[in-house]
Amino acid sequence: MIRILIAKPGLDGHDKGAKAVALALRDAGMEVIYTGRRQGVDNILNAAIAEAVDVIGLSTLSGVHLEVAEELMQKIKGKNLTDIHVVIGGVIPKKDIPKLESLGVSRVFPIGSTFEEIAQGIKEIIDR
Amino acid sequence: MESIKDEKDRWEKTNFKKQPSSACTTSGLDLKTLYTPVDLDDFDYMRDLGFPGEYPFTRGVYPTMYRGNLWSMRQYAGFADAEESNKRFKYLLEQGQTGLSVAFDLPTQMGYDSDNPMVKNDVGRVGVAIDTLEDMEILFDGIPLDKITTSFTINATAAVILAMYMAVAEKQGVPLNVLGGNIQNEILKEFMARGTYIYPPKPSLRLVVDIIDYCKEHAPRVNTINFSGYHVREAGANAFQEAAYCLASAITYIDEVIKRGIDIDDFAPRIAFHLIVGLDFFEEIAKIRATRRLWAKIAKERFKAKNPKSMMLRLFCGSSAREATLREPLNNIIRATVDMMGIVFSGAQSASILSYDEAYTIPTEESALISLRTQQILAYETGIAKVADPFGGSYFLENLTTRMEKGIEVMIDEIDKQGGILACIESGKIQADISKNAYEIEKKKQSGEIIVIGVNKFVDEKKQDEEVVLQAIDPSMARKQLEKLSRIKTSRDNERVAKVLASLKEAAKGTDNLMPYVRDAVRSYATIGEICDALRVVFGEYKESVVF
Incomplete structure (x- = not known):
């Protein structure tokens, strides 16, 4: 069973999307852990290690996705945890998708992504 | 009444060869094809509506409504x-x-x-x-x-x-x-x-x-304080939950204030509510009228208010952002117009509606102006504001208002039984209910059960979602803020600061x-x-x- 940590970095409190995706992935048969709001990157990474997840799913709406992804990917590489995949969703301009991918983010799910696309996308990463 | 009922049966038998498809409101109330006096069985004008500016304020909180202001x-x-x-x-x-x-x-x-x-x-x-x-x-x-x-x-x-x-x-x-x-x-x-x-x-x-x-x-x-239902609704609550959570919170605040020995009539006359009106036109109008009536009853019966001003639900109303789309964004002007009409028919005291581009960016001067113009056109060109509570007395709206009120009341009773809104927040129950509802709505949008024009119905394949534009922040602004802060921290009387913070902690x-x-x-x-x-x-x- 795929284990995924849904995480909400930064101060932004809009967690409707993060929780809806958490419920959708649970219905899609995944084991879902949700961090709650206002998580620093270190907290997120520690939770991912403690819960032995396969995937970290970041949800950002306030425009901090590039900064957060950069910090998280650096720390993942620094700790040699590259078997943890990172996906990111929320309010993300399409022009930022290549940048996120070049940082090592496996998949980006901008606004408008369906639950099915998200679940399918995550399964593909794990099967790869 | 009996003869109307018989006549309606006859009309249905003659005209409906097969039963029309079922329908319900956004928040799940079932809808008939037609409402008649039969659906207002227990209706009492003075008890249920009264006059604008008078208890139970169903028809509005001021006697002249928009003819006055x-x-x-x-x-x-x-x-x-x-x-x-x-x-x-x-x-x-x-x-x-x-x-x-x-x-x-x-x-x-x-x-x-x-x-x-x-x-x-x-x-x-x-x-x-x-x-x-x-x-x-x-x-x-x-x-x-x-x-x-x-x-x-x-x-x-x-x-x-x-x-x-x-x-x-x-x-x-x-x-x-x-x-x-x-x-x-x-x-x-x-x-x-x-x-x-x-x-x-x-x-x-x-x-x-x-x-x-x-x-x-x-x-x-x-x-x-502003009692708010707006935010829970945007987060996924349905119309009943919006009103019930808002009123249950109001009850908790007022309980706490009264515990300090303050009389409700000493502070309630200044309080305003912040609610939302979205696209499900009649349900939303019914919700606001029902909430206004319920608040009046709560203030009078539960808290024994004497001043009618304490029983008035003064309303600041927003339009629904969750129903705006990224694709074909100009359609959001129409959506905001319908919301705004609902706001007017609900009898709000002030209103703020969405700009059409708010789903993907900070509103431009132009889009913000269109929102203001929408309000002004409805106010000055259409004539919809000339008569107070113009839908009052409609068989359908009064039936819906009563059903909304009962639903909201049941929900408040349940919250009371579980120890009040604070206990329900502490247990996480309310947050979970809101999330579950948000998830169900989103699933229905994705499956097409909830229709969104241009997005899941009548889709123009040539159209794309608008690109999201996030507000850029000027790094020099943050730097200036930090400099200002560090200057203050060295120039102020730090001994005094330590002292006042220590006494705050003690207090x-x-x-x-x-x-x-x-x-x-x-x-x-x-x-x-x-x-x-x-x-x-x-x-x-x-x-x-x-x-x-």
């Missing part, structure tokens, strides 16, 4: 820094505006200083950054606080922001008893939906009541009203982060329950 048209705006905002304020005042509205960045709303490493990406991002009294002095420089009123969207740090506003007034020589303004100060919905809480619910509630209590005595023209351990202590701290140029940290040590920080 139109609703006030407010559109929301936020600027990143105090100087810029100050310039904008002065411009608006020159144009004849008399009320200002301030939005703060997230660190200010959550009690962190701009130099806190945790917030480095958020300084000045969604509003003004305020660290010390100096920022507030800049914000209101040259603006006479006895001539204007200001509305602050502030909750967890409302005590600090209000204390700063009072300090600026004091420096201008404006006595507190003429200082007017509005603070949101509605912390319970932050736990349920919006997310800018700091301390656990109980001490947070104490701060809210400290402010209400303090202002009643010292600053009676400040509106000290927090007891039961004193904290406002005088916060005011002392603010006057000494203690930062918002320092003040909140002093309280964090005593109260602790809220850790949300992650039930979903």
Whole structure:
């Protein structure tokens, strides 16, 4: 069973999307852990290690996705945890998708992504 | 009545060869194809409606409604820094505006200083950054606080922001008893939906009541709380939950205020509600009318209010952002127009509607103007505002209003049985209910069960979603803020700061009203982060329950 940590970095409190995706992935048969709001990157990474997840799913709406992804990917590489995949969703301009991918983010799910696309996308990463 | 019933049966038999397809409202009330007097079986005009301006206020809170005063048209705006905002304020005042509205960045709303490493990406991002009294002095420089009123969207740090506003007034020589303004100060919905809480619910509630209590005595023209259903609805609650959570929260706040020995009639006449009207036209109008009637009953029967003003639900109404689309965004103008019509038929006292581009960017001058024009066209060209509660007496609307009221009442009773809204927030039940509902709605949108034109029905394959444009923040602005903060920290009397923060901490351990202590701290140029940290040590920080 795929284990995924849904995480909400930064101060932004809009967690409707993060929780809806958490419920959708649970219905899609995944084991879902949700961090709650206002998580620093270190907290997120520690939770991912403690819960032995396969995937970290970041949800950002306030425009901090590039900064957060950069910090998280650096720390993942620094700790040699590259078997943890990172996906990111929320309010993300399409022009930022290549940048996120070049940082090592496996998949980006901008606004408008369906639950099915998200679940399918995550399964593909794990099967790869 | 019997003959109408018989006639209706006959009409149905003659005309409906097969049963018409079933239908229900957004929040799940089933709908017939037609409503008749039969559906208002137990209807009593004087008991259920009465007259505008009179109990139970179903038809509106003022006798002449919009013939007396139109609703006030407010559109929301936020600027990143105090100087810029100050310039904008002065411009608006020159144009004849008399009320200002301030939005703060997230660190200010959550009690962190701009130099806190945790917030480095958020300084000045969604509003003004305020660290010390100096920022507030800049914000209101040259603006006479006895001539204007200001509305602050502030909750967890409302005590600090209000204390700063009072300090600026004091420096201008404006006595507190003429200082007017509005603070949101509605912390319970932050736990349920919006997310800018700091301390656990109980001490947070104490701060809210400290402010209400303090202002009643010292600053009676400040509106000290807005009861809010808007945010839970946007987060996924249905119409019943929006109204029930809002009223259940109102009950909890009022219980707490009354425990301090304050009479409901001494503060309720100033309170306004903040609710939402979305696209399900009749359900939304029915919801507002039902909530108005219920509030009047709660104030009168539960809290024994004597002053009719305490029973009036004065309404600031928003339109629904969750129903706006990224694709074919001009369609959002139509959606906002329908919302605004609902707001007018609901009898709101003030309104703010969505700009068509808000789903993907900060509104431009043009899109913000269209929102204002929408309100003005409805007010001045259509004639829909000329008669109070024009749908009142409709078989359908009155039936729906009564069913909404019963549904909301049942939900409030359930919350009461579970120990009140605070207990339901602490257990995470409400948050989980909201999330579940949000998930169900989104699933229905994705499956096409909820129709969204241009998105899941009548899709134009040539059209794309609009590209999201996030507000860029100017790095020099954040740098300037940090410099200002570090200058203050070295130039102020730090011994005095340490002393006032220590006495704030001591007071927090007891039961004193904290406002005088916060005011002392603010006057000494203690930062918002320092003040909140002093309280964090005593109260602790809220850790949300992650039930979903």
